[in-house]
Amino acid sequence: MRRIKGDLSNFGILLTPAPRVQVLCYIPRLNLSAEVDFMIDTGASGTCLNGGYALGLQRYMRKETLRTSTGIGGQCGYYTETALLVFTDTTGQPLDFELELSIQRIRRFLWIRPSHLTLLTPCLLGRDVLSEWELRYNHQKEDITLIAP
Amino acid sequence: MPTKLLEKALESVGGLEEFKRKREQFSRDLAFINENRTKLLEDYEGNWVAVYESKVVAHGRDYNNILSKLEGKDMPVGQIPIRYISKHKVFALYLCR
Numbered sequence: 001m002r003r004i005k006g007d008l009s010n011f012g013i014l015l016t017p018a019p020r021v022q023v024l025c026y027i028p029r030l031n032l033s034a035e036v037d038f039m040i041d042t043g044a045s046g047t048c049l050n051g052g053y054a055l056g057l058q059r060y061m062r063k064e065t066l067r068t069s070t071g072i073g074g075q076c077g078y079y080t081e082t083a084l085l086v087f088t089d090t091t092g093q094p095l096d097f098e099l100e101l102s103i104q105r106i107r108r109f110l111w112i113r114p115s116h117l118t119l120l121t122p123c124l125l126g127r128d129v130l131s132e133w134e135l136r137y138n139h140q141k142e143d144i145t146l147i148a149p
Numbered sequence: 150m151p152t153k154l155l156e157k158a159l160e161s162v163g164g165l166e167e168f169k170r171k172r173e174q175f176s177r178d179l180a181f182i183n184e185n186r187t188k189l190l191e192d193y194e195g196n197w198v199a200v201y202e203s204k205v206v207a208h209g210r211d212y213n214n215i216l217s218k219l220e221g222k223d224m225p226v227g228q229i230p231i232r233y234i235s236k237h238k239v240f241a242l243y244l245c246r
Contacts (some may be wrong), residue, residue: 035171
């Protein structure tokens with residue numbers, strides 16, 4: 001078994017810190033990669049890039065992959081891309097997970113910029129990853145560990 | 150053995166050692182933002198800031214402008230944390246799909 005350590009973060013805006021894990025997110029079709037800090041979210045069925053991370057990718061997205069997702073805050077469009085998430089395990093070695101990544105659609109209306117709240121939405125590591133791995137979460141001890149078989 | 154896709158992912162950041170180095174750098178820059186929050190609030194309240202090698206390398210109210218500035222300086226945009234500096238906090242629920 002391999003272990004990945006996370007930590008707690010307020011993502012610059014949250015009142016209550018949330019579990020976070022750092023990941024290199026690679027999209028092979030575009031040969032693009034970026035370091036992303038994901039909020040670990042057992043309420044999200046899928047892993048998604050939101051906010052500022054999604055904004056920079058809008059120009060590359062394909063309309064045919066667009067679909068609507070419904071969450072507690074309402075509906076939002078998401079594009080889909082095959083992606084590889086690269087974690088670092090506790091021995092310092094990379095550990096990868098391939099998935100269909102959702103990328104938030106951020107619409108622009110003429111000169112109106114997307115709102116700060118739209119851009120502040122954290123990226124979510126969802127149950128497509130969590131259901132394959134084990135998650136240990138002890139907020140008081142700040143122990144966030146993902147365990148891959 | 151790394152898969153072909155993992156090899157490509159690592160190549161995209163310059164190989165395994167660069168991947169490790171850049172990850173540590175990103176973590177340090179995130180920590181810099183958290184540790185210097187009070188000072189950043191004084192100087193950049195209501196702004197986005199991009200931090201690289203523990204220095205603010207771009208700031209402004211428009212996120213897209215920050216990206217353009219970083220690209221203009223030929224900086225590794227994908228390796229630089231960009232954070233909104235605000236004294237306001239929110240209670241938030243995020244769900245996807």
